[in-house]
Amino acid sequence: MQEKIAPLVTSLRNCGYVTDDELATTLVLMEELGRPVLIEGEAGVGKTAIAAALACARDTQLIRLQCYEGIDASSAVYEWNYTQQLLWIKLCEQRDESLQESDIYEKRFLLERPLLKSIMQEKAPVLLIDEVDRADEAFEAFLLEVLSDFTVTIPELGTIRARSIPFVVLTSNGTRELSDALRRRCLFHYVPFPSFEKELAILSAHLPDVDLKLLMQISRFVQTIRGMDIRKRPGVAETIDWARALCGFDVNILVDNPEVVRTTLSCLLKTTEDQQFVSGQDIEAFMPKSA
Amino acid sequence: MDRISKHSCPKVHSPTDPAPLHRKAGANILGFVRHLRMAEFDVTSEDAVLVGRALGAFSLPDIRLSRNACRAVCCRRREEWQRFDELFEAYWLYREFEREDESGTQPDDKSAGGTGGLAGIGTGTDVFDTYKRDDAGVGAGAGRQTTIAKADFRFMNNRDAMRQIERLAEQLAARLPMRLGRRRKITRRTGQLALRPTLRASVRCGGLPLDPRYSIRKHELPRLVLLHDVSHSMTFNNPLLFRFTRGLVRRFGTAEAFVFHTRLFRVTPMYREVSLTRMRQRLEENNWLWMGGTCIADSLAEFGEQFASSTLKANTILIIISDGFDSNDPQQLASELRALKRRCRRLIWLNPMLEREGFNPEKEAVWNVRRHVDHLLPAHSLDALRRCIDAIGG
Numbered sequence: 001m002q003e004k005i006a007p008l009v010t011s012l013r014n015c016g017y018v019t020d021d022e023l024a025t026t027l028v029l030m031e032e033l034g035r036p037v038l039i040e041g042e043a044g045v046g047k048t049a050i051a052a053a054l055a056c057a058r059d060t061q062l063i064r065l066q067c068y069e070g071i072d073a074s075s076a077v078y079e080w081n082y083t084q085q086l087l088w089i090k091l092c093e094q095r096d097e098s099l100q101e102s103d104i105y106e107k108r109f110l111l112e113r114p115l116l117k118s119i120m121q122e123k124a125p126v127l128l129i130d131e132v133d134r135a136d137e138a139f140e141a142f143l144l145e146v147l148s149d150f151t152v153t154i155p156e157l158g159t160i161r162a163r164s165i166p167f168v169v170l171t172s173n174g175t176r177e178l179s180d181a182l183r184r185r186c187l188f189h190y191v192p193f194p195s196f197e198k199e200l201a202i203l204s205a206h207l208p209d210v211d212l213k214l215l216m217q218i219s220r221f222v223q224t225i226r227g228m229d230i231r232k233r234p235g236v237a238e239t240i241d242w243a244r245a246l247c248g249f250d251v252n253i254l255v256d257n258p259e260v261v262r263t264t265l266s267c268l269l270k271t272t273e274d275q276q277f278v279s280g281q282d283i284e285a286f287m288p289k290s291a
Numbered sequence: 292m293d294r295i296s297k298h299s300c301p302k303v304h305s306p307t308d309p310a311p312l313h314r315k316a317g318a319n320i321l322g323f324v325r326h327l328r329m330a331e332f333d334v335t336s337e338d339a340v341l342v343g344r345a346l347g348a349f350s351l352p353d354i355r356l357s358r359n360a361c362r363a364v365c366c367r368r369r370e371e372w373q374r375f376d377e378l379f380e381a382y383w384l385y386r387e388f389e390r391e392d393e394s395g396t397q398p399d400d401k402s403a404g405g406t407g408g409l410a411g412i413g414t415g416t417d418v419f420d421t422y423k424r425d426d427a428g429v430g431a432g433a434g435r436q437t438t439i440a441k442a443d444f445r446f447m448n449n450r451d452a453m454r455q456i457e458r459l460a461e462q463l464a465a466r467l468p469m470r471l472g473r474r475r476k477i478t479r480r481t482g483q484l485a486l487r488p489t490l491r492a493s494v495r496c497g498g499l500p501l502d503p504r505y506s507i508r509k510h511e512l513p514r515l516v517l518l519h520d521v522s523h524s525m526t527f528n529n530p531l532l533f534r535f536t537r538g539l540v541r542r543f544g545t546a547e548a549f550v551f552h553t554r555l556f557r558v559t560p561m562y563r564e565v566s567l568t569r570m571r572q573r574l575e576e577n578n579w580l581w582m583g584g585t586c587i588a589d590s591l592a593e594f595g596e597q598f599a600s601s602t603l604k605a606n607t608i609l610i611i612i613s614d615g616f617d618s619n620d621p622q623q624l625a626s627e628l629r630a631l632k633r634r635c636r637r638l639i640w641l642n643p644m645l646e647r648e649g650f651n652p653e654k655e656a657v658w659n660v661r662r663h664v665d666h667l668l669p670a671h672s673l674d675a676l677r678r679c680i681d682a683i684g685g
Contacts, residue, residue: 002356025359029345040369174369183367184335190372229573 004028008057017046017053018202026189027054027167036147036168038132038183041191043173044235046202050191051128051169061125063166065114067135073142077152079111105156119150119162127166133176140182147185194236196223206240210247217254217287218243221261224286225268230277234268242267255287317343326382327365330374334365354383373575377530475506482507515539515546515683516602516635518594520613522552522585525643532612532643535676537562537570547602551590557598588619591627599634607635608683612670614644621660628663637665641679645669 008024027050030037039047055062065076085104092099112120118127132140146152150162170186172178194202196219203215218239226233234242245264251257262279269275324339345360358379366372477488482505492502517536521529540546540562548559564570591611603609609631617624632638640660646669661667666682669675 002353005356021356022359022362025356026363029360029363033341033344035341037363180333180367184333184338187363188366188368188372189363190366190369 004031011057012053013205015053015056016205017049018198018205019050019053020198023050023189023191026187030167030169030187033187034165036170036186037189038170038172038178038186039189039191040172040174042193042233042235044237045191045193046236047171047191048128048130051126051130051171054167054169055126058126058167060123060167061121062128063114063118063121063125064128064130066130067132067139069134069136071135071139073139075113076115076139076142077113077146078116078154079113080105081109081111085109102156107157110154110157115146116152116160118166119152119160119164121164121166124164125166127168129168129170131173131175132170132182133172133174133178137179140179144181144185193226193233196220199223199236199239202236203240203243207243207247210243211252214246214252214254215243218246221254221287222268225278228278228281230269230274231271232269232274234270238268238270255284258284258287261287316346320346323361323379323382324365327378330378332365332371332378333367338364475508477504478507479504480507481505514602514604514607515543516607516609517546517548518555518591518609518611518613519548519550519558520552520585520587520611521550522616524585524614524616532641532670533574535670536612547598549594549598551587551594553584553586553589555590555593555597585613585617586619587613587615587617588623588627591624591631595627595630595634599631603631603634605636608637608639609635610639610641610683611664612641612643615640615642615660625660625663628660632663632665638663639666639668639679639683640664641668641670643669643671645671646675647671 005021005024005028008028009019009021012019012024026037029035039050041047051064052062088104088109089099092103110116114127118125129143132143135143147168150165151159153159170182199219199222200212200215203210203219204212207215222234222239222242242264245267246254246257246260249257249260249264251260254261261283265275265278265283269278320339320343324334324342327334341364342361345364346357358376361379362372362375366375475483475485477485479502485504485506488504488506489500489502492504493500496502517539519529519532519536525532536548540548540559546559547557548562550556550558558574561570561573564573628638645667668679668682670679
């Protein structure tokens with residue numbers, strides 16, 4: 001297993017996801033042990049991107065199930081295409097063809113939703129169950145059942161067994177405490193805000209054409225902002241947006257362009273309170289004088 | 292299903308078939324799992340099997356990768372994730388120390404035994420066993436404090452013991468001003484009779500000493516500046532030392548606290564938080580603070596450039612808390628210490644590695660700089676901290 005970690009780090013990096021061997025170890029374990037991985041962290045630190053990068057690294061399909069309040073099994077597993085079934089019945093009536101019940105419950109009328117789709121693939125896909133904490137507890141219990149044996153029972157068709165076991169990545173922002181049962185079935189990884197060096201590497205990977213000195217200034221400035229007592233600290237996604245905005249204004253040195261920095265802070269700070277708080281500070285003092 | 296049979300089956304070791312896992316390794320893992328459970332981790336038997344599988348999957352065991360693998364399996368939530376490294380090192384590093392002792396004892400046998408305790412900690416569990424017995428009501432009272440006072444912070448993994456010793460450390464810190472101050476102030480209340488002020492006050496009474504004056508010791512708050520090493524090597528010392536430094540900062544309104552590893556950060560506002568939870572939250576939010584390498588000399592230089600002029604006065608006591616493992620040149624460290632010593636009243640170095648078995652200060656850089664500090668003191672236990680308090684107060 002050890003020899004798989006470094007290549008995975010490289011593959012993820014080639015797919016635009018800068019990471020270290022901590023995450024790579026968890027992902028390799030997920031593959032080896034056949035367990036889902038639960039990823040937690042603040043919004044914007046790249047939890048969802050892990051699944052996309054893993055799919056890219058493994059050259060497989062990414063299937064995403066976005067959870068929300070009220071999501072149910074029919075949205076997650078399968079639905080019958082009632083419109084097509086009705087049309088088919090009408091067509092058969094017009095043709096005077098006899099129709100069995102089994103005829104209208106054929107696979108061609110089955111709408112595969114993410115969970116079913118993921119176990120129907122020949123090559124194991126990456127199944128991303130995003131923001132699982134937004135779903136209801138009942139749905140969480142249903143997920144437990146599916147993730148434990150990777151089979152889906154459709155009364156009209158029977159039990160469908162997995163052709164391949166997907167690499168399951170669950171993400172959570174911590175809006176609701178997940179059940180112990182779900183946590184127990186998963187490997188766990190926590191994604192913190194990146195360090196200066198890591199954030200610089202991420203920026204360099206996403207914005208290869210931008211001067212490294214500017215990226216260093218941006219990264220250092222964002223690290224300072226994160227250290228402030230603000231409500232919503234900027235994630236990596238916000239940092240990248242802000243870096244792009246600064247490039248759009250042809251900024252090379254932050255301290256020489258305090259007004260541009262001030263006006264583009266909305267890319268980093270997403271609440272009025274935070275914007276007012278940071279604007280009230282002497283932000284020029286936070287700007288690195290040099291890279 | 293194909294994938295599982297292809298990759299996982301050869302490495303699957305069912306709980307009923309322990310053969311693939313070496314017995315000693317299995318005992319170590321079980322000890323580690325018990326160790327985590329003592330720290331209130333919800334680790335199941337199935338997790339123990341998974342840990343065995345994960346570690347067995349490494350052809351060349353690497354402590355870093357092993358830690359990452361165990362963490363992925365054993366942690367369930369963020370708080371556990373953040374505490375895990377500390378617990379992992381406390382368990383496995385201590386085992387290394389025991390091996391170095393060459394005492395001939397086999398800690399594995401003890402950890403694998405059924406007595407439990409803080410399993411895997413081996414002989415070191417005596418402290419906790421005593422503590423647990425005290426908790427159960429046997430010999431409660433003075434006995435517990437004596438035990439905790441001498442216990443090494445490194446083995447304080449039991450949460451209750453940790454809380455207890457943290458509180459004691461804070462109480463110690465709060466006692467500090469009682470030992471400070473040599474100046475005296477004049478008062479009309481009882482104290483030592485002050486002859487000159489009494490004579491002066493007697494003038495208006497025709498020379499009769501009707502209004503005697505006394506002098507009492509003035510408890511001046513010292514100006515403390517704390518520089519706390521939070522590098523990786525200090526990990527298992529820090530939970531207690533944080534509470535200790537926080538106690539000092541909260542007790543002294545003028546105190547300033549900084550932490551450093553390869554860079555220096557000011558943490559005074561965080562330590563002044565009333566809520567301990569809030570303080571921890573703010574510290575944890577700034578993940579740039581922890582677990583880096585160590586550049587003590589560079590950090591001291593940064594302090595000298597940016598903060599020394601505003602924080603160091605003639606009456607300042609500068610306290611450095613570090614194990615002294617430095618990636619900078621020892622000469623640079625000596626030079627920075629010399630420069631800082633000139634700017635403060637006293638320079639005190641608290642080293643949690645001193646007086647620990649296996650630590651040879653002769654070979655360490657910190658020994659070379661002993662001559663540049665006023666006191667070089669151990670800080671590995673509550674007794675040691677008490678001696679530090681005496682030194683700071685003196």
